[in-house]
Amino acid sequence: MSGKAFATEEAPLTFGEFYEVVTGSPEMAAYVIRVGDDGGFRFEDANDFLERIAGKPLSEIRGARVEDCLPPDIADCLTNNLRRCVETGRPLSYHRTIEAPDGSHLSFKTSLSPVVRHSGPVKFVIGFTRDVTHETILIENAQHNAAMLRTLGMALPSSIYLLDLDTKSISFIGGSGDHIREDWRRKAEEAGSDAVDQYFHPEDRPRARAHWGDLAALDDGEVSMISYRILSVEGEYRRFENRETVFSRNTDGKVKLVLGISEDVTEHDRIEQEVRDLSTRMLTLQIDERRRIAEELHDSTGQHLTAAVLALRNAKSLPATAIQCSKTYAGLMAVIEDASSSLNEAQREIRVLSYLLHxxxxxxxxxxxxxxxxxxxxxxxxxxxxxxxxxxxxxxxxxxxxxxxxxxxxxxxxxxxxxxxxxxxxxxxxxxxxxxxxxxxxxxxxxxxxxxxxxxxxxxxxxxxxxxxxxxxxxxxxxxxxxxxxxxxxxxxxxxxxxxxxxxxxxxxxxxxxxxxx
The missing domain is CATH 3.30.565.10 (Histidine kinase-like ATPase, C-terminal domain)
Structure with a gap:
């Protein structure tokens, strides 16, 4: 079809048609403001949407002053911006939030365009006001959620990061830290794929690179755990435990970004080692203490009991006829006294040791x-x-x-x-x-x-x-x-x-x- 045929088939859009479509929009208020010689502003024309804002029929709005048609705060705001638009001769836009009678908040965005002619002052201003309450709520919620995520990220003791498997670079998105650690993170981000060579322990570098292949094969929702020794801001290698999961994929389904949480567990490892060392020392002391008690029982108490046994054995070996002799009887009594003394001493030591043990x-x-x-x-x-x-x-x-x-x-x-x-x-x-x-x-x-x-x-x-x-x-x-x-x-x-x-x-x-x- 030629351009000439096209031009003859469709008549040009008339201004009346354009005006009818614009003013008939159910999504925004369209209106024409006449600027009076006294500097006042009156509604020359408007569509039905303005009735919702003014709370009046169009028959009462057309020809009426702005301040007579709108609530005072809305009218004052519109009047001030109309004055600026007329004085500058340039279009302007502004955003206004008002409180409705039911306590809710309504947001409107208004655009004002002056009708500038070759000569003379501005006599008309065309305005469009659109209800953006829903969009405003969405934006405020998004900003609030973003602020909460930033606050939460800074409050966490761990580092939160995104690992790009295509570029092998890392970006930190949260985790508490002072300005020194922030500078360390910035340098790690700038290092890109070289970060492994610059910050990972030499023995852990091959394992880190091999781990990237494992991450590429992760399923959504699957969590991978691995630990590395990383050069810290203090200049020492510290052990970090990392938990990673899929964050996003490319259009072809391959893993693009991996979300990770990294936690420094060096201090935890040190405390665990101290506990193990302390347990070992306490166990050694306990074993030595038991050995010492055993030696006490063997070397001291055992000797008393042995002496008592020998004394009683000697007494038992005396013939019955010899006991009738007074001299032999006195010797027997001495043997029994020795045995009794040894037993008493052994008993006393056992009582002391028992009291110490329990x-x-x-x-x-x-x-x-x-x-x-x-x-x-x-x-x-x-x-x-x-x-x-x-x-x-x-x-x-x-x-x-x-x-x-x-x-x-x-x-x-x-x-x-x-x-x-x-x-x-x-x-x-x-x-x-x-x-x-x-x-x-x-x-x-x-x-x-x-x-x-x-x-x-x-x-x-x-x-x-x-x-x-x-x-x-x-x-x-x-x-x-x-x-x-x-x-x-x-x-x-x-x-x-x-x-x-x-x-x-x-x-x-x-x-x-x-x-x-x-």
Whole structure:
């Protein structure tokens, strides 16, 4: 079909047709504003949509002033913008949100275009106002959701990233971090596919590249987990655990972007290793303690029992006729007395060792009475005179600290019994200048400081281990006049570490009862 034939088939669009279509739009208000000589504004013409905004029929709107047809706030806004449009002679647009009578909010977007002629002032302005309430709500919701995602991303302790499998580059989209870590992330993003060579541990680089092939084969919703050692901002390699899943695909269905969450687990690994090391040390100390008790039973208690057995065997070997002789009878009584003495000594040692291994349940009121009851009970069984001095401030010691102090006192009194050859021992628990002091002092034979670990065996390392866990220390001094053990714990550190476990010592704490019963 030629252009000439086309021109003859269709008549040109008339202005009346154009005007009718525009003003007949059900989606927006179309109106013509006449500018009066006095600077006022009147509606020259309008479509039906304006009736919804004005709340009046068109017959009352045409020829009426703007301020007489619209609510005051809408009329003022339209009048001000009409004035700007007339003064500048240029089109303008503005957005307006109003509150409806039912409390909801309505949003309108208005465009004003002045009719500019070759001469004379502007006499007409054509306006279009469209209801954009729904679009505004969608935009506000999208902005709100985006802000929430950014806030959530910054609040997470982990790094959130997108891995592009086509370019092998990474983009961080969230995760908390200071400006130093933000700079590190920016450099990692700029490195692109070279980031693996620059930041991954050399041993992990081949595994990282092979992992990209696995990610390309992921199904939607499937999660892949892998860990790498990555060079941190501190200049050390730290282990990160990564969880990754498909985020988007290309038009051909291939995986394009992978969403990942990376978490630094180096500190977690360190804590786990410390727990394993501590468990190993405690198990070693327990085994050594059992070995020491076995040696005590064998070397000391066992010898007493052996002596008693030999004495009784000698008595049994005497002939019956010889017993009738008074001299022989006196010798028999001496043998029996030796056996009885050996058995009594063995019995006393067994009672002491049993008390150390499993003290009776102490239903006392906290650490003060637990220490006093244990020390006095120990003294009676070991044949020692025990003096106990406990400061009133000791009632402020928290439960966890009390358990460790009780164990240290228990071990210290054990060493007094085994090594000191003492007759008296003094136990003091005080709180001075923010420091807890547990002192155990005896009047025994003392020892050489350099040989303390050898003489006191596994007990001293155990005590030092307990105090070190609470930020404290154990010091032991010895001289010919006796031995003194002092355990120190800063109370400030304990408040910070154990305030959540602290119990009023006006009643028996479960932890302390457990400590005094094992």
């Amino acid at each position: 003290p009776p349940l102490l239903r006392s009121h906290g650490l003060a009475e637990a220490l006093e009851n244990f020390a006095n009970g120990f003294g009676k069984r070991a044949g020692l005179k025990v003096d106990v001095l406990i400061s009133p401030d000791a009632s402020m010691i928290d439960d966890d600290t009390a358990v460790h102090l009780f164990r240290v006192c228990q071990e210290a009194l054990t060493n007094v019994y085994r090594h000191a050859q003492a007759r008296k021992v003094r136990v003091a628990l005080e709180v001075r200048d923010g420091v807890i002091f547990l002192t155990v002092k005896d009047d025994g034979i003392g020892f050489d400081d350099s040989a303390s670990d050898r003489i006191l065996g596994v007990g001293l390392p155990g005590m030092r281990e307990r105090m070190a866990r609470l930020g404290g220390s154990v010091v032991i001094t010895g001289d010919p006049g006796g031995t003194t053990l002092i355990a120190r714990i800063p109370t400030g550190m304990q408040v910070g570490l154990h305030i959540h476990e602290a119990l009023p010592l006006g009643r028996t704490s479960p932890m302390l009862r457990a400590a005094s019963s094992h």
